[in-house]
Amino acid sequence: MEAVNASESRTDLSRARRLVVKVGSSSLTGADGHLDLAALRSLVEVLSQARAAGRQVVLVSSGAVAAGIGPIGLPGRPKDLATAQATASVGQGLLVARYTEAFGRHGLTVGQVLLTAGDLIRRQHYANAQRALERLLALGVVPIVNENDTVATDEVRFGDNDRLAALVSHLVRADGLVLLTDVDGLYDGPPTDPHARLVPEVRSLADLSEVEVTGRGSDIGTGGMVTKLDAASIATGSGVPVVLTCAPHAARALAGEPVGTWFAPTGHRVSARRLWLAHAAQVRGRLHIDAGAARAVTDGKRSLLAAGITSVDGDFEAGDAVELVGPTGVVARGLVAYSSGDLPEMLGKSSHELREHGDVPRAVVHRDDLAQVRPGRVRTPG
Structure with a gap:
């Protein structure tokens, strides 16, 4: 599992024509469950600058359930599926409305794309999703992708948007994937541990031999470092480089600067069928x-x-x-x-x-x- 191209580095991300950027719930919402509009607009500013530079961007955004917590009056993230689906239904509209407004200030149009695991399991659905995303990008639209939490079930779902983002990066043949979270990169231990050290670069399995991670991160999100490493493995295994960092470092990450953790490609692009078999x-x-x-x-x-x-x-x-x-x-x-x-x-x-x-x-x-x-x-x- 060595890197495909040992000379490839994070600076290549600055020249990537098509990017998938994933942002987690914890980076977009406050502790009370409401959307943090300042954080959302700051991210949109960075992505709009990338678009102005001629780059295509697909944004995979969590936050639908988190955005619905406040308006519905819930004390925290719902535990049962039915309430989570209802909360997502309320929050998704609010989330996309805020993105529409924020990107509109930069003269950009957004398009909502809601996916379920079934859309990547069934070949025809996969082709339809791929065609829709390609057309949106060709029209200059910024696709806002999220899992369709309102109808997804526990039996058939991605489970987190990190994994979804990795699969979308393959779907659209992205040149790079940027995972934005509430920590500034991968550490070899809990980030709260003063002795934990940032892992700046991962080129092979050996680079992760001493890394210890836990499960879910914040109370607002569903993922954690485990899901992000899983996403990085999916993407790099099919030839897509990955940067993992925090949302405030998004601009520097897109510029190829040394922030967060860089995951070099470890394999070549595989067929959609084999990717589906392995991960979906x-x-x-x-x-x-x-x-x-x-x-x-x-x-x-x-x-x-x-x-x-x-x-x-x-x-x-x-x-x-x-x-x-x-x-x-x-x-x-x-x-x-x-x-x-x-x-x-x-x-x-x-x-x-x-x-x-x-x-x-x-x-x-x-x-x-x-x-x-x-x-x-x-x-x-x-």
């Missing part, structure tokens, strides 16, 4: 495989055969997405060719043995339907 597909079960099968599907890029499967978990049908779990953990995801009811009697049998029983053996997961999954990149306490 809803997993219905698990296939536990032996070490030889794990090497075959990862290092050998081969299909998974029944002989390498040791056990099956879950209830799934042919064509569903499943995880492939080797001795060291999850190594890949793929579309399974058999149901969970049909597989058990095939486990461990070679193609020759299956033929002897009158079966026509085929790959349980074909290599064209496989996407490798990277191992965990950071340590979490406990």
Whole structure:
């Protein structure tokens, strides 16, 4: 997992033609749940300057639920899904209205784009979302993207806008992704720890070997450093460089200055299908495989055969997405060719043995339907 181009640096971000910028709820709202208009307008000022310089910007903005907390009169972020959806419904309109006003002061038009995980899981929806975003950018519009919290369910959702932003950066073929949060970068420990040090650059897995992060950040947002590192992994793994920093440093980040943490690309752009399999597909079960099968599907890029499967978990049908779990953990995801009811009697049998029983053996997961999954990149306490 070394960087694709060792000479690539954060200064290249200053020349990026198309950028995806994600801002979190904690950077846009006060402790009372109301939108911080000064913070929002400051970010819009930076993005408008980028647009004036001829750059295209897609803004992935959290804040719908947080913006609705105050007007509805809630004491804090809703705990149940129905109330969160209602709060998002109120807050989304307010959030976009403020962006419309702020960008309008700079002569720019915004367009609201609400996405669900289903929009990236279903191929036609993916194509529709891609076409809509491309057209908005061609027309000079600034797309404001958010998860459609009003209709998204716990079963099919991104879960946080960091992951959504990484997938959108692939969707629009962005030249860079900027993640703006309430801390100025990635630290090797809790930022509140006086001994914690900023990690200025990440070029490989080894750079994160001593990093320890926790889960959710502020009470207003849903993400945390774990989700941001996950987003950085998704984006860099498909060739998109990432900068993680705080909102007040947005202008310097876009200028390629040494702020926050720079994540260099670690892979080349992958097909939308493989990105979907690796990060967006809803997993219905698990296939536990032996070490030889794990090497075959990862290092050998081969299909998974029944002989390498040791056990099956879950209830799934042919064509569903499943995880492939080797001795060291999850190594890949793929579309399974058999149901969970049909597989058990095939486990461990070679193609020759299956033929002897009158079966026509085929790959349980074909290599064209496989996407490798990277191992965990950071340590979490406990």
